[in-house]
Amino acid sequence: MAVEVKELLEAGVHFGHLTRKWDPNMAPYVYMERNGIHIINLYKTAAKIDEAGEALAKIASSGRKILFVATKKQAKDIVAEKAANINMPYITERWPGGMLTNFITIRKAVKKMATIDRMKKDGTFNSLSKKERLQVDRQRAKLEKNLGSISDMTRLPAALFVVDIKREHIAIAEAQKLNIPIFAMVDTNSDPRQVDYVIPANDDASKSIDKILTYVTNAIAGGLAERKAEKDATTKEDDAPKAEKTSAPKKKAVAQDEEE
Secondary structure, three states: OOOOHHHHHHOOOOEEEEHHHOOHHHHHHEEEEEOOEEEEOHHHHHHHHHHHHHHHHHHHHOOOOEEEEOOOHHHHHHHHHHHHHOOOOEEOOOOOOOOOOOHHHHHHHHHHHHHHHHHHHHOOHHHOOHHHHHHHHHHHHHHHHHHHHHOOOOOOOOEEEEEOOOOOHHHHHHHHHOOOOEEEEEOOOOOHHHOOEEEEOOOOOHHHHHHHHHHHHHHHHHHHHHHHHHHHHHHHHHHHHHHHHHHHHHHHHHHHHHHO
């Protein structure tokens, strides 16, 4: 899906922050200043979306997971929907400290949800007192709210995609510590040196976030489709020799009949 500068413009991707709030390291991505606001160079944004999309598609085609992070109000619903559509994990509530650096503990919390679900299936839950059942239900609801969206993430993600690196600085720090590649929408008030793949963009307006996420998730979907096509082709190749083997004895039998 080609990135259209006109579409980025219509979505307000070019609106940066007030000039007095800018980070000088964003200078290469700033086109101009207008009414005290920095305007982002959308041609550079388009090029960076292409670059990030290519890298993300490659990760997806390898079968690894990309964790999406966005806890700000105007981004969380968009990110949750887009990430769920491509079956990728996401955090849109509070970032749990140690989510990456202490992943084993987080996995234990996720497994706790599965344990509670088993209790409800095998009847153990019903043997608890009313007060205990209420406590377990509350615990399950809290775990679901904070970690339900990463329940299928059984190992550390291969990459992080972040909306607003200033707000998600803890997630950024944890990914940096573990050398996990970081892809992010970076506004003019943030330091682009914090991430590996910078997408200079307005990270405050929901229209802008939606537009960037659409391009990004489409690229990932392309990588996933490529992986599926390769798998299907391998399966066909594996099945082909079996078909030949089963038909071989029949041919032999026909040949014997002709000799007789």
